[in-house]
Amino acid sequence: MSNAVGKPVSRVDGRRKVTGAARYTAEIELPNLVHAAVVGAGIPSGRVLAIDEKRVRDEDGVLAVLTHDNLTRIASQPPLLPSLVGGAAPGETFFPMQDDTVHYAGQPLAIVVADSHERAQYAASLLDITYERADSVTTIEEGRAAAYEAATLFGGLMPGRNERGDVETALAQAPVRVDVDHHYAANHHNTLEPSATTAVWDGERLTLYDSTMGVRATQLTVAQLLGIPIAHIRVITEFVGGGFGGKAMTWPHVTLAAMAAGHVRRPVRLALTRPQTYTSHGHREEQEQRLSIGAAKDGRITAVRHEKLSVTSPFDDWAEPATGVTSQLYTCENYLGVHRLIRGNVMTPTFMRAPGESLGVSTLEVAMDKLAYATGVDPVELRLRNRASVDEHGNPWSSDGLEECLRTGARLFGWERRDPEPRSRREGDWLIGSGMAVAAYPMAFMMPPQQARVRIYADGSAVMQCGTQEFGTGSTTAMTQVAADGLGMDMSDVTFEAGDSDLPNASASVGSMGASMVSAAVHNAAVELRRQLIAMAVADGGSPLHGADPSAVVVQDGRMSLGDGSGAGETYAEMMGRNHLSMTDALGDWTPPPMDTPHGLMTFGAQFAEVAVDPDFGLVRVRRMVGVFAPGRVLNPKLARSQLMGGMLWGMSQALLEGNQMDPRYGRWGAGNLGEYLVPVNADAPDVTVEFVDVTDDVAGPLGVKGVGEIGQVGMAAAMMNAVFHATGRRPESLPMAAELVMDPMDPMGPPGSPA
Numbered sequence: 001m002s003n004a005v006g007k008p009v010s011r012v013d014g015r016r017k018v019t020g021a022a023r024y025t026a027e028i029e030l031p032n033l034v035h036a037a038v039v040g041a042g043i044p045s046g047r048v049l050a051i052d053e054k055r056v057r058d059e060d061g062v063l064a065v066l067t068h069d070n071l072t073r074i075a076s077q078p079p080l081l082p083s084l085v086g087g088a089a090p091g092e093t094f095f096p097m098q099d100d101t102v103h104y105a106g107q108p109l110a111i112v113v114a115d116s117h118e119r120a121q122y123a124a125s126l127l128d129i130t131y132e133r134a135d136s137v138t139t140i141e142e143g144r145a146a147a148y149e150a151a152t153l154f155g156g157l158m159p160g161r162n163e164r165g166d167v168e169t170a171l172a173q174a175p176v177r178v179d180v181d182h183h184y185a186a187n188h189h190n191t192l193e194p195s196a197t198t199a200v201w202d203g204e205r206l207t208l209y210d211s212t213m214g215v216r217a218t219q220l221t222v223a224q225l226l227g228i229p230i231a232h233i234r235v236i237t238e239f240v241g242g243g244f245g246g247k248a249m250t251w252p253h254v255t256l257a258a259m260a261a262g263h264v265r266r267p268v269r270l271a272l273t274r275p276q277t278y279t280s281h282g283h284r285e286e287q288e289q290r291l292s293i294g295a296a297k298d299g300r301i302t303a304v305r306h307e308k309l310s311v312t313s314p315f316d317d318w319a320e321p322a323t324g325v326t327s328q329l330y331t332c333e334n335y336l337g338v339h340r341l342i343r344g345n346v347m348t349p350t351f352m353r354a355p356g357e358s359l360g361v362s363t364l365e366v367a368m369d370k371l372a373y374a375t376g377v378d379p380v381e382l383r384l385r386n387r388a389s390v391d392e393h394g395n396p397w398s399s400d401g402l403e404e405c406l407r408t409g410a411r412l413f414g415w416e417r418r419d420p421e422p423r424s425r426r427e428g429d430w431l432i433g434s435g436m437a438v439a440a441y442p443m444a445f446m447m448p449p450q451q452a453r454v455r456i457y458a459d460g461s462a463v464m465q466c467g468t469q470e471f472g473t474g475s476t477t478a479m480t481q482v483a484a485d486g487l488g489m490d491m492s493d494v495t496f497e498a499g500d501s502d503l504p505n506a507s508a509s510v511g512s513m514g515a516s517m518v519s520a521a522v523h524n525a526a527v528e529l530r531r532q533l534i535a536m537a538v539a540d541g542g543s544p545l546h547g548a549d550p551s552a553v554v555v556q557d558g559r560m561s562l563g564d565g566s567g568a569g570e571t572y573a574e575m576m577g578r579n580h581l582s583m584t585d586a587l588g589d590w591t592p593p594p595m596d597t598p599h600g601l602m603t604f605g606a607q608f609a610e611v612a613v614d615p616d617f618g619l620v621r622v623r624r625m626v627g628v629f630a631p632g633r634v635l636n637p638k639l640a641r642s643q644l645m646g647g648m649l650w651g652m653s654q655a656l657l658e659g660n661q662m663d664p665r666y667g668r669w670g671a672g673n674l675g676e677y678l679v680p681v682n683a684d685a686p687d688v689t690v691e692f693v694d695v696t697d698d699v700a701g702p703l704g705v706k707g708v709g710e711i712g713q714v715g716m717a718a719a720m721m722n723a724v725f726h727a728t729g730r731r732p733e734s735l736p737m738a739a740e741l742v743m744d745p746m747d748p749m750g751p752p753g754s755p756a
Contacts, residue, residue: 008638044667045136075227092348106279143342165334170303174294185659193241214508221250240471245351282350322360365437365718391600398699401630422729433727439605439715451504460573486526488555512707520701525588605629618739632706647712
């Protein structure tokens with residue numbers, strides 16, 4: 001009987017976090033712990049001629065200086081298969097400190113180990129490295145002439161090109177055509193907790209305390225790099241202070257910590273500094289996206305061409321897959337999506353919240369807004385007129401809800417009161433504009449079986465275990481709810497244990513799939529144990545339920561009883577005590593559907609924004625945002641709203657503030673800390689409304705959970721860009737929308753009705 005799932009339960013770990021009892025990786029104290037500091041390359045390309053260690057070795061407390069001359073060699077390099085497939089998950093197919101070659105600025109060249117963090121950092125600053133610098137490419141402009149079309153993405157998991165029909169002919173023949181050409185600055189994860197790893201060797205066995213979004217992925221990757229059995233590595237992650245994709249892969253610093261610990265034969269903590277987080281675990285790459293739409297005069301789409309150009313590393317064909325949603329969100333017979341890459345002297349980019357689609361959908365939705373103005377069709381109506389009821393292969397959606405999201409969002413926002421004429425609304429010096437966009441994000445399975453184990457003890461308490469991790473989303477709370485309902489127990493009697501690779505297998509929590517995968521395994525484990533206990537009771541001659549039909553037995557608050565209202569029954573604890581059982585357990589698993597399942601796998605939403613723009617100074621103030629989403633079953637609306645609101649605010653940040661520029665002279669990022677890389681603060685946050693549309697999904701798992709981690713960010717930047725156009729009559733073509741892109745030029749922008 002369900003009591004907990006669907007309720008806005010507060011976090012079970014809340015007290016530990018607010019009292020400081022929750023321990024993050026860099027806070028775990030161990031006997032004889034020493035500290036490692038990484039020294040990064042000061043050039044973007046070339047080789048190391050010499051490393052002068054003398055001053056460093058003379059410093060008090062220094063235990064070791066590791067370079068390519070004395071560091072252990074890796075056993076083998078795992079291929080670039082992302083953690084979403086459940087295997088090893090290296091962040092890049094390059095492991096540093098194996099030779100003298102420099103591929104990018106910040107690349108680890110040396111590690112200094114000392115008896116304190118401060119001594120290690122200071123000693124590392126004294127290391128003198130001499131280089132031979134080579135020519136480098138670090139920006140799109142520098143490498144544009146050498147761009148090439150990517151055959152595959154993600155180490156071969158996805159094609160770089162996707163096409164159907166005859167796009168060029170359809171575009172040429174379309175009565176209406178719109179084009180967008182956008183430049184997007186690089187973004188960085190900026191988790192509150194910088195990545196950190198503590199490595200401890202006990203003979204041939206290694207324990208890693210790591211800030212990771214996937215304990216199993218870390219275990220598998222380090223095992224392959226070091227050439228040791230998986231069973232000899234244990235990864236523990238108590239709490240993670242944010243991940244956003246930057247901690248989904250296993251980056252070199254994790255294995256370097258293990259190598260340093262093996263060298264000094266003491267536990268070693270390697271905690272990245274804030275500037276090092278910009279060069280140590282990927283980023284959302286600098287990119288350009290071009291999109292063309294051909295349509296009939298009534299706005300019905302006939303052709304879409306979507307092209308992306310971005311900078312990758314010297315060794316990996318990595319690009320966010322920006323064209324996947326574009327190919328299937330709207331009905332369109334003629335489509336082309338292409339990814340082109342530039343090999344640059346940067347580290348391999350990686351997943352970042354709503355990877356690919358946060359900017360891919362933004363490009364599409366700005367083009368849709370232009371199409372709405374070109375055809376005179378209301379932007380909401382245009383989406384309704386074109387929305388696809390099947391995916392690109394003709395499969396029906398596993399669940400939809402897009403129409404309800406659009407209509408509900410429009411009603412909550414008051415869209416019908418909007419005058420579509422640009423620059424038609426002014427309040428004092430501020431121009432007021434409103435915009436909207438569709439949000440859509442794919443459910444990307446391809447996962448191995450997910451597992452969970454549950455135990456019930458003779459005192460009536462239960463422990464559910466799963467090798468997932470809590471990285472700030474509230475997963476332990478939601479899974480406690482699922483476990484309690486599956487067992488028919490009160491939440492207060494259930495403990496959820498996670499964050500340990502010794503626990504049953506779960507894949508990394510990426511792509512909004514964590515809630516779906518883990519809840520399925522937890523639910524199945526709980527239901528299996530409940531079934532076993534009911535079977536024991538009806539077979540037990542001493543039970544009030546002896547001989548009853550198992551299907552007629554219900555469980556609530558840990559008590560099994562007949563559903564006929566007679567009251568006959570007993571608790572789990574009573575039945576176990578009579579049978580002299582101290583505990584009993586069950587293992588549950590769930591195998592996600594394959595990628596070729598005959599259903600379209602997508603989560604939908606709609607987002608609306610109102611902005612105020614000061615045209616003289618180019619200031620944009622977001623006044624309110626509305627997001628309506630159809631994420632399947634919502635396990636905990638309080639947690640889900642928090643996730644979705646965070647995504648929407650991040651979309652606002654992406655549109656207005658976030659962006660890093662590469663200085664091509666030195667091959668270094670211009671911003672290297674939170675004092676220079678802008679993110680919103682509380683004063684920037686507008687009123688945010690988040691609502692859900694109920695949809696039932698029988699494909700996403702036994703509970704119908706689709707996830708909310710990414711969808712909140714998708715489309716929000718486009719809604720902002722469209723709102724700025726509505727306010728000013730001008731369309732910024734870059735993100736973030738810097739003041740000079742928004743403010744009036746020397747000549748007036750023109751009267752209302754200026755061309756879109």
